[in-house]
Amino acid sequence: MLYSSLLVLLFLPLFGAILIAILPSKQVRLIRATAIVFSGLSLLLSIYFITFGDITPNDKGLWLSYTQEWNSRLGTSFSIGVDGLSYAMVILTTLLVWVAVMASGSIKKHPKGYYLLILGLETAIIGVFMARDWALFYVFWEFTLIPLFFLIDRWGDRDRQTASLKFVLYTMGGSVFMLLSLLVLFDATPAHSFSFEAIAQGAKSLDESEQVLLFFGLLIGFGVKMPIFPLHGWLPLADVEAPGPISILLSGILLKMGAYGLIQTTMMLPLAAHALQSLLVILALIAIIYGGLLAWKQSDLKKMIAYSSIAHMGVVLLGISSLNSSGITGAIYQMIAHGFVAGALFMLIGLLYERTDTKDINDYGSLLYTTPKFAFFIIIGFIAGTGLPGTVGFIAELHVMIGGFEQWGWLMAFLGFGILITAAYGIRTIKYLFTGPEKMEMQAVQDLRPTEVLAATVLIVGILVFGFYPTPILDMISHNVDQFVQLTQIKG
């Protein structure tokens, strides 16, 4: 695996977007085919590199990196690199973007702009996960907002304007705090560089109270994205109003950017992480129960999954807050698990919504006979959301539970309670969608089309395979876990 492969992976979707830009906008099928080809190619490439590439970490713990100085006066550089964690996120991104493109068959309004923006978004997100320089990270971070704003604002549902504005305002608001913290950190860095290593080195010289302040700034920035209670106000609205495929990306990947940033922050500011450990665990448990109960209360299907995302990301935060090996393993695994589960559920519910034009669960019923394929995939999706053994969520929740128990003891009963609530609304939803008396208006619902079956199968197979055989992912992230534990255990 050469460093140029990173560049290829990063810019391939952007190249596809440019290609779409020069295609005539009348050629709808050609545009869609181009989008499928480029997103599929990115997916295959990302899998190819990990299967056949050399993935032994170098002295910085990276598999591969590439640095090009950008502005030496400011100390910024175009520095990208991947390790197990970021590469796992890159694969998740390419996978879910491909799924989203596959599920976009019914987008009839301005398809050219739509696919162009999706592919542009893919490059931006991959950039966030690859960046090894905080300035570059920030640039990509903000760059994700532009396509998403338009995607929600133009292709969304009825209340789309408010949703997109709220989404951008929330994120920008958080970004301000993040930027402030980064600038202060840069100021404390003797090396006059924004690179991850230099900033981390600089952060070591700060005392605890300064670290705590900086941590707060970054926590707000990343917490909005993740989202952490009470900064989650944008998510329910954005997820509900966004077109189905975009909800896949919002819940599936965008939230992971926040969690990814928080993991980097924790490694950078370990003293602050220890000082704020109890705050983090309280926020996590509140998110798990709060999100779970609100999901339970929703009769709007998409809103329900949006709130369940808050609860699931609470599990990630809980894993991070335990600051030990099992906890962080569980947190990273949960990021991947939630990518699969939320991706699958948003995709399937979105497709169902396209066909029935209703998001209210009370309008559904008896779909088991008319749409057996939908039923099969959705049931597995909800079961995986509950974290049943044999699905990917179980491995994640088990690790978090063990890590949390080591650190917090019986406080983990709240996590158990949260899982119970998840099971309650998961099973209830299955019951309402698929059983019950026959409904006339549900008789004509069309089952999944072949491309959609293909996309759903990939996600469901992922859910089951990594539920039964977690070793590949655990091996992939083991180096990050060691690094995390090593960096955060320096207290005292």
Place this chain on the structure above:
Amino acid sequence: MPNWSIALIPLLPLLATLWIAVGFSFGWNRAEKGEKETAYVASISILLSFLLVLGVDVSVFLESVQNRVQVATWLSTADYQITIAFILDQLSLTMATLVSFIGLLVTRFSINYLHREAGYQRFFMLLSLFNAAMLLIALSANAVLTFIAWELAGVSSFLLIAYSWHRDIATHNAIRAFISNRIGDAGFLLGIALAFFWLGTIEWTELASAAKEKDVSEIFLSIILLGFLLAALAKSAQFPFCAWITRALEGPTPSSAIFYGAIMVHAGVYLLLRLQPLLEQVPTIMVIIMIIGLITASYAYLVGLVQTDVKSSFMFSTLAQVGLMLVWIGNAWFSLALIHLVLHAIWRSYQFLHAPSFMQQINRPARPVPKWLTKQSWLYNAALQRFWLDSISDWLFTNPTTTIAREVQIFDEQIVDRLTGTQSHANMLSSLSHWEAHQQGRLILKTEIGTGSGLFGSFIQGLAAAFYWFEEHLILKSSGEGLLKLIRHLGKHMQSIDRLLTQPRYLLLLIMATFVVVL
């Protein structure tokens, strides 16, 4: 030969199962049209497995393959490791060759035998699953993998007994057979867990050396072995588990042949042969095995004498032969037991497959019950009643369980349900008139979203309502819309400042101010 090709041996029939299942759910191999494809898939997969096994036989004979082949690590923690590994020694290869050979013959036989049966695809799906499971039992190098295969075999047997599931007696017998097998599974699990705990390994080949190395006392070893023995006895229908196997004859003849005549009934014997090095360290267990073998052999002999239908009499004679195998094992004649196993499996599968045509081919009456047995009327009666094994197990297990279940249900209804709340039937219709009313729009079903019943349910409901209020008023309204309002408000002020700045005097003032600051 590459390592992964060993994994293909059990994998191929498994893939055939999946293929048939997927084909059936997507509807491309249903009904009579699909029979040919189904048959091809099933028989080619087992044929390839058979050829692969033969290939491995040859390579092992020429010693080009190592004894243990590891394909992957399934789970590993600090203390324990579970691998996906295969063992290639004389015992496992003999068994694998036997299984794949008979599997191939039975699959071929069933193609014609089941022609135009309603559950044609289902049968081949389950038969392939069974072939995969048995090949995995034969080849797997550790107890956990064997256990997975052991369960797969059990499940496919359960499903094939209930092949004609619309008949009450078939499903009843299937459940009965399955539950009897579960007792053995409990023993198997106990054996695995204790082997992990006391010996620190579950690799078949390492058990004995680990026992010697760690100097585990004989009592512990006996307990581990008793667990595995229980599993073996249940699977091979030895005393006191003899009763379930005659119920299992409910399935189609080819499946009876392969399951109970030829292959699965010998799985228990194979398990004991696998444990040979460990058994040799614990003579007490050997004695127990021999006694059980003797009891089963004589039991099956006596009961077999009085059977009137052809499949049952074959079955009891099978049990007697398997009992004899246990006797050989009890006497440490392990090779003899293996040879007996192979020969018996081949002969018996021929006999079972032939059973339906016996009726046409034999025109003399069945041999009467021997004189000496008719004279001993109590023994004769006992044999006819199959020594009341079924009734005894009913009396010992089924009836007490039912009684306790009834008591518990009362407790559940009176106390637990009131506390937790019963599940509501909000989107259910109870009668036809309800359904009609619903269709005409006269009856509107109440939603139960966001409502809970019982003590816990009401607590949750209250908490959720409180959170909902918080979310609506503080998070969605004030922060979101409040933020927008604030921005609009600020925007207005900015605009007025902007307007002021366009006037030259203020601009000049600003420039002056800047100068003051700079200077």
